[in-house]
Amino acid sequence: MPSSSISIPAEAITAETCAALLDAVRAATPLVQCLTNHVVSGFTANVLLALGAAPAMVDIPDEAGAFAPVASGVLINLGTLGGRQPEAMREAAAAAHAAGTPWLLDPVAVGALPVRTPLAAELLGAHPTLIRGNASEIAALAGAGQAGRGVDATLSVDAASAPARELAGRAQTVVAVSGPVDLITDGSAVLRVGNGHELLTRVTGAGCALGAVMVAFAAVADDPLTAAVAAHCAYGVAAEDAAAGAAGPGSFAVALLDALAALTPDALVGRVRLEVAR
Amino acid sequence: MPSSSISIPAEAITAETCAALLDAVRAATPLVQCLTNHVVSGFTANVLLALGAAPAMVDIPDEAGAFAPVASGVLINLGTLGGRQPEAMREAAAAAHAAGTPWLLDPVAVGALPVRTPLAAELLGAHPTLIRGNASEIAALAGAGQAGRGVDATLSVDAASAPARELAGRAQTVVAVSGPVDLITDGSAVLRVGNGHELLTRVTGAGCALGAVMVAFAAVADDPLTAAVAAHCAYGVAAEDAAAGAAGPGSFAVALLDALAALTPDALVGRVRLEVAR
Amino acid sequence: MPSSSISIPAEAITAETCAALLDAVRAATPLVQCLTNHVVSGFTANVLLALGAAPAMVDIPDEAGAFAPVASGVLINLGTLGGRQPEAMREAAAAAHAAGTPWLLDPVAVGALPVRTPLAAELLGAHPTLIRGNASEIAALAGAGQAGRGVDATLSVDAASAPARELAGRAQTVVAVSGPVDLITDGSAVLRVGNGHELLTRVTGAGCALGAVMVAFAAVADDPLTAAVAAHCAYGVAAEDAAAGAAGPGSFAVALLDALAALTPDALVGRVRLEVAR
Numbered sequence: 001m002p003s004s005s006i007s008i009p010a011e012a013i014t015a016e017t018c019a020a021l022l023d024a025v026r027a028a029t030p031l032v033q034c035l036t037n038h039v040v041s042g043f044t045a046n047v048l049l050a051l052g053a054a055p056a057m058v059d060i061p062d063e064a065g066a067f068a069p070v071a072s073g074v075l076i077n078l079g080t081l082g083g084r085q086p087e088a089m090r091e092a093a094a095a096a097h098a099a100g101t102p103w104l105l106d107p108v109a110v111g112a113l114p115v116r117t118p119l120a121a122e123l124l125g126a127h128p129t130l131i132r133g134n135a136s137e138i139a140a141l142a143g144a145g146q147a148g149r150g151v152d153a154t155l156s157v158d159a160a161s162a163p164a165r166e167l168a169g170r171a172q173t174v175v176a177v178s179g180p181v182d183l184i185t186d187g188s189a190v191l192r193v194g195n196g197h198e199l200l201t202r203v204t205g206a207g208c209a210l211g212a213v214m215v216a217f218a219a220v221a222d223d224p225l226t227a228a229v230a231a232h233c234a235y236g237v238a239a240e241d242a243a244a245g246a247a248g249p250g251s252f253a254v255a256l257l258d259a260l261a262a263l264t265p266d267a268l269v270g271r272v273r274l275e276v277a278r
Numbered sequence: 279m280p281s282s283s284i285s286i287p288a289e290a291i292t293a294e295t296c297a298a299l300l301d302a303v304r305a306a307t308p309l310v311q312c313l314t315n316h317v318v319s320g321f322t323a324n325v326l327l328a329l330g331a332a333p334a335m336v337d338i339p340d341e342a343g344a345f346a347p348v349a350s351g352v353l354i355n356l357g358t359l360g361g362r363q364p365e366a367m368r369e370a371a372a373a374a375h376a377a378g379t380p381w382l383l384d385p386v387a388v389g390a391l392p393v394r395t396p397l398a399a400e401l402l403g404a405h406p407t408l409i410r411g412n413a414s415e416i417a418a419l420a421g422a423g424q425a426g427r428g429v430d431a432t433l434s435v436d437a438a439s440a441p442a443r444e445l446a447g448r449a450q451t452v453v454a455v456s457g458p459v460d461l462i463t464d465g466s467a468v469l470r471v472g473n474g475h476e477l478l479t480r481v482t483g484a485g486c487a488l489g490a491v492m493v494a495f496a497a498v499a500d501d502p503l504t505a506a507v508a509a510h511c512a513y514g515v516a517a518e519d520a521a522a523g524a525a526g527p528g529s530f531a532v533a534l535l536d537a538l539a540a541l542t543p544d545a546l547v548g549r550v551r552l553e554v555a556r
Numbered sequence: 557m558p559s560s561s562i563s564i565p566a567e568a569i570t571a572e573t574c575a576a577l578l579d580a581v582r583a584a585t586p587l588v589q590c591l592t593n594h595v596v597s598g599f600t601a602n603v604l605l606a607l608g609a610a611p612a613m614v615d616i617p618d619e620a621g622a623f624a625p626v627a628s629g630v631l632i633n634l635g636t637l638g639g640r641q642p643e644a645m646r647e648a649a650a651a652a653h654a655a656g657t658p659w660l661l662d663p664v665a666v667g668a669l670p671v672r673t674p675l676a677a678e679l680l681g682a683h684p685t686l687i688r689g690n691a692s693e694i695a696a697l698a699g700a701g702q703a704g705r706g707v708d709a710t711l712s713v714d715a716a717s718a719p720a721r722e723l724a725g726r727a728q729t730v731v732a733v734s735g736p737v738d739l740i741t742d743g744s745a746v747l748r749v750g751n752g753h754e755l756l757t758r759v760t761g762a763g764c765a766l767g768a769v770m771v772a773f774a775a776v777a778d779d780p781l782t783a784a785v786a787a788h789c790a791y792g793v794a795a796e797d798a799a800a801g802a803a804g805p806g807s808f809a810v811a812l813l814d815a816l817a818a819l820t821p822d823a824l825v826g827r828v829r830l831e832v833a834r
Contacts, residue, residue, distance in 0.1 A: 037613065038316040038594040038597055039597040039598050039601055039611075039613045040598060041316055041317040042317050042318060042320060042321060042482055042483065042598060043598060045317055045482035045483075046481065046482050046527065046528070046531070049479075049480045049481065049482060049527060050480065050526065050527050050528065055317075055482060056387070057315065057317045057357065057358055058387070058391065059358055059360070060358065060359050060360060060393060062392050062393050063391045063392060063393050063394070066390075066391065066392055067391065079613065080613055080615055080616065081616050082360060082361065082615070082616060082638060082639045082640075082641070083360045083361035083638065083639035083640070084360075084361075085360070109612070109614070112622075113614065113619045113622065113623065114618050114619060114622055115616060115618050115619050116619070201605075202605045202606065202817065203602065203605065204598055204601035204602050204605060204611060205598065205601075246814075247811075247814045247818075248606065248813060248814030248815070248816075248817040248818055249602065249605060249606050249813050249814065249817050250602070250606065250809070250810040250811060250812065250813025250814045250817075251810055251811075251813075251814055253528070253602070253810075253813075254528040254529055254531075254532055254810055255525075255528060255529075256528065257526060257527050257528025257529075257531075258524075258525045258526030258527065258528045258529055259526070260526075261480065261526040261527050261528075262525075262526055316594040319594055319595040320595050320596060320598060320599060320760055320761065323595055323760035323761075324759065324760050324805065324806070324809070327757075327758045327759065327760060327805060328758065328804065328805050328806065333595075333760060334665070335593065335595045335635065335636055336665070336669065337636055337638070338636065338637050338638060338671060340670050340671050341669045341670060341671050341672070344668075344669065344670055345669065360638060360639065361638045361639035362638075362639075363638070531806070532806040532807055532809075532810055533803075533806060533807075534806065535804060535805050535806025535807075535809075536802075536803045536804030536805065536806045536807055537804070538804075539758065539804040539805050539806075540803075540804055
């Protein structure tokens with residue numbers, strides 16, 4: 001089922017909805033095309049495999065656009081933009097939109113940097129189904145914030161709430177802001193997910209890989225808002241499980257993969273910390 | 279010892295031959311030049327180091343061709359073809375062939391994608407010593423199959439048996455098809471290796487890294503058929519050891535490196551599951 | 557505090573100085589801009605995060621130079637030079653020097669290879685604050701040695717002592733030579749650090765990541781010599797802790813991240829193995 005723009009009441013998104021979507025991901029093994037940065041590409045692929053999805057790292061011009069209609073969803077992450085990757089991203093975004101393939105924009109460190117900032121603005125015009133970032137990145141993309149300090153958020157999630165909502169409404173997309181409590185909005189509803197763990201901030205690409213997980217959920221969901229929420233809940237609960245036995249950030253990253261693979265829909269239901277606000 | 283085209287009877291390849299080659303790898307520390315994709319380059323290098331070989335990631339034009347005659351063997355993996363990597367691959371393949379350095383072609387996701395598919399066909403003309411892929415990739419490279427679904431095989435190993443044998447005979451190379459039971463052929467003999475574990479399919483680059491292991495074995499073997507079989511047996515047994523204590527795909531990948539480093543020729547002998555067919 | 561050229565007596569560098577600098581890294585969370593190779597970029601970022609620093613992988617032209625004055629320090633590692641990375645490196649080195657941002661050159665596999673060798677010589681002219689490599693690389697960069705065998709040192713640390721000292725004096729920089737016992741010199745003083753573990757040689761990027769750690773320390777130190785020594789001591793002690801519980805190179809790499817995060821200044825003091833020579 002491709003993601004569509006069907007608007008659903010935020011109150012209809014429950015722990016049970018999240019669990020059902022995790023089940024659907026496992027049943028469909030969605031093929032997530034990733035155009036992402038070289039720092040996190042391996043970890044991102046491993047997160048998708050652990051979850052029960054399948055990665056396809058098709059990220060060069062001429063191939064990226066050809067593959068997007070075949071993929072179940074597309075991740076476009078601006079972390080490093082080596083070689084002709086920007087060109088491949090333009091291709092993939094346009095082809096995904098034309099084919100109705102859901103795609104996500106992760107505007108890493110956008111704000112002041114002179115290549116990624118205009119590229120993010122351009123890709124915003126190619127109708128991303130989902131956008132994910134930290135508070136500084138979302139505020140910068142919305143035109144409301146200063147640049148962050150590289151990949152680190154210097155803004156609180158709450159401070160990014162209004163820009164996120166405005167951006168989602170204007171771009172007709174779903175925006176997710178990562179932080180201690182994640183905020184997800186379609187411009188109208190605002191949901192908060194309390195799952196997750198501080199160790200996620202000590203593993204490179206933990207946020208980038210969440211973007212890939214969101215795409216996997218969007219590939220099997222009726223609407224991107226539910227997909228985004230379910231992805232955050234599943235990933236956050238797996239992070240909590242991983243942290244329980246971890247001795248530090250190294251063993252946590254390994255355990256996160258194990259926990260994603262072991263997470264069952266039934267276990268997820270009782271663990272979701274979800275709050276709906278208007 | 280460089281790999282040569284010496285043809286040996288498949289029946290001469292035994293568990294003891296495999297164990298002796300593992301010993302030879304450890305004694306020689308072959309230097310494996312890798313031109314591979316950015317998703318798996320780190321894991322591939324770590325697999326080589328764990329095995330007892332040495333990686334050299336020399337993958338840019340002007341350097342790739344200069345280094346190939348110095349290397350003990352060369353891996354060319356088409357997973358991501360960023361920047362000028364295709365040019366570096368042409369250089370490395372030609373220089374390796376000219377110098378008698380064994381080299382392996384891993385035609386990742388070849389079939390329909392418009393950059394890698396013609397490049398794979400071109401590199402096939404540069405006389406690879408070894409070819410490795412899943413059933414869909416091998417069938418596509420042989421011209422006998424449809425494209426796979428990205429990196430996933432949609433064809434069974436048995437269905438790829440005839441194309442693999444035809445390809446190996448025509449290109450005068452050794453072809454290995456990865457699957458639940460791996461198939462290895464030089465166009466005449468067909469050998470099957472039953473070692474391995476399903477968790478290998480849940481770790482990104484597990485197949486790509488096997489290609490590097492095959493190169494390390496080819497660098498110390500008299501013939502590439504024996505090298506390919508021994509590499510599959512050693513890697514598969516290490517995977518079985520790793521799976522025994524793993525809690526999921528994350529801890530499995532870590533344990534695979536530990537198991538490769540701990541694997542002894544003596545332990546390997548009793549564990550090899552090898553079958554020869556004509 | 558930016559690193560300066562303040563020369564301090566080597567005898568003033570003690571275990572207590574090293575511990576105080578580790579404390580300073582944790583307090584400042586220095587932002588380390590990394591222009592490094594795709595094989596080790598993920599591991600490097602994770603090492604920085606585990607240590608208590610922050611990675612920023614800004615490595616493309618137009619962005620690399622713009623970011624360097626904002627970064628706390630810059631790592632330039634020549635391991636793979638894909639796409640337009642050399643151009644980005646020139647930018648970053650010049651901008652770092654102009655802004656007084658400390659930067660480190662890691663001349664991976666320099667010697668015979670025709671792209672990185674002249675690039676390393678050129679970057680040497682851009683006034684690196686620190687240089688790190690194995691004995692073969694340092695000797696080659698100093699113009700005193702033959703090329704190594706790829707990334708492996710074929711020279712002993714002692715044999716590189718004179719070239720390292722000469723290079724440091726001539727280029728007015730601090731040079732660190734990795735080996736069983738590491739050697740660090742500013743051209744006048746020579747210090748030796750005995751901390752570390754052999755398993756570091758079985759993990760890809762263990763040396764490259766040490767370069768990033770040196771930059772993090774240089775970002776908070778008054779002088780680069782002390783920074784280099786403290787970085788080697790902290791990293792080496794963490795490696796010893798990691799090796800204590802590791803079953804092989806896979807679990808060692810994971811444990812190294814945990815150990816870096818767990819290392820306290822107090823624990824470091826009693827563990828430093830440091831020797832000053834003239």
